[in-house]
Amino acid sequence: MELRLLKYFWTIAEEGTISQAAEVLHLTQPTLSRQLKELEEELGTELFVRENRKMILTEAGYFLKSRAEEILDLTNQTTQEFENKKKQLFSGRFTIGCVEADNSNILALLLEKLIRDYPNVQFHIHSGTSDDITERLEKGLLDLAILLDPVDTEKYETILLPRKEKWGLLISENAIFAKKDAITKEDFANVPLLISKRPEIQQMFADWLGIKKEQLLITGTYNLIFNVFTLIENQVGAALVIEGAVSHHSKRVTFVPLNPMIETNCMLVWKKNRILSPVVNELIHRFKEAFEQ
16 A cells, blocks of 8 residues: 555545545546545445545544554654754754653753754654553654653663652542542542543552452543543542643642552653664753753
């Protein structure tokens, strides 16, 4: 399958019509239609159905679009990395993933200094869950990432970041526990819980409570905390979060830490044995200077 055909298919899926996609790609409509037909014949399945002049993705089309995005993104990044290598450090580009955490401020500080020293350097920050970021790191779509511990040290090089991430509950300001200084294990008898879908997080909290993971009173799971603010405000549940992830949360919810405390670390990670660009090596060097003794 040619990258050219993937790009044509992806553009049609984005624009929604052959005519608009042809305009974006600077092709004639008959040419683009013919290329799409060839791709469908090569794959042996329809990728679109036509409804009211719109191109609607089939199930196979949705699957291919997700793969096409990854392939085209990786291709573009690889091309960009070769350009970076030509220009070396002074005009490099890199991508870094970051979970919702207090340590994102450390990343911002070091990026600010790097850009001040090398104003032609460009970066892209991808925010997401640990699972999402780890998957992108594995596929080569990210150069570096800031992840919450635990981290697979057999796969990744790591630098431990100094700031601890404190866990607690994000609850409605009208909830019974909103005025407490801390929430104890005894408070959880009938608290409906909103929690990360990561099994490691659920196990960590179950261990803190001294129960089995299956005994957690989970009302719902989430990946990014801003998706559940309204549910918290309306007391559908209380969300287990780290304090650093909610620094800009709604005024109608409040963070209450756990007692005894749960604290975890963040780490800067990158894949072992991967050839890194000069600008990425420079950023890693600065992290090591700042945080490794």
